Amino acid sequence: xxxxxxxxxxxxxxxxxxxxxxxxxxxxxxxxxxxxxxxxxxxxxxxxxxxxxxxxxxxxxxxxxxxxxxxxxxxxxxxxxxxxxxxxxxxx
Amino acid sequence: xxxxxxxxxxxxxxxxxxxxxxxxxxxxxxxxxxxxxxxxxxxxxxxxxxxxxxxxxxxxxxxxxxxxxxxxxxxxxxxxxxxxxxxxxx
Numbered sequence: 001x002x003x004x005x006x007x008x009x010x011x012x013x014x015x016x017x018x019x020x021x022x023x024x025x026x027x028x029x030x031x032x033x034x035x036x037x038x039x040x041x042x043x044x045x046x047x048x049x050x051x052x053x054x055x056x057x058x059x060x061x062x063x064x065x066x067x068x069x070x071x072x073x074x075x076x077x078x079x080x081x082x083x084x085x086x087x088x089x090x091x092x
Numbered sequence: 093x094x095x096x097x098x099x100x101x102x103x104x105x106x107x108x109x110x111x112x113x114x115x116x117x118x119x120x121x122x123x124x125x126x127x128x129x130x131x132x133x134x135x136x137x138x139x140x141x142x143x144x145x146x147x148x149x150x151x152x153x154x155x156x157x158x159x160x161x162x163x164x165x166x167x168x169x170x171x172x173x174x175x176x177x178x179x180x181x182x
Binding site: 001002003031032046047048049056058060061062063064065066077079080081082083084085086087088 | 099100101102103104105106107108111116118120134135136137138146147156167168169170171172
């Protein structure tokens, strides 16, 4: 699982059938200190996250398993909304 | 498996069912010989299954099937799991 922040959503009316009904979120990956890192990616939403939410997203086959249809082409899915991160190594 | 130091925990109330009742820990890969964080290795956010705490040296497994076997949930979309608390690296 990795940290990210939802910065928007993606609407696609024409898509493969198994993605029907899945919300697509634009997610900005975050590094260990919570700063933006890398390019935003599009992830399916499994927990009703909204713009501005700091979330956990999972990639690979696990992302497909987080959605309703077992066999779908998702390679990233938001699986948790983070309330807080408590750390001992001085990063946020 | 990766040798990591637990650097914190993640609190999340809105999450998928497979993650309910599990603590989420932030782990940073460390050099086995020195225990120093590996430069540029980022962090792994793992499901705790051994009651590890902040500051512990742990082993993190980053593979889906193993995670599902450990969590005893064949459909859990989980890949990263803390599987051991390390006492010593010799």
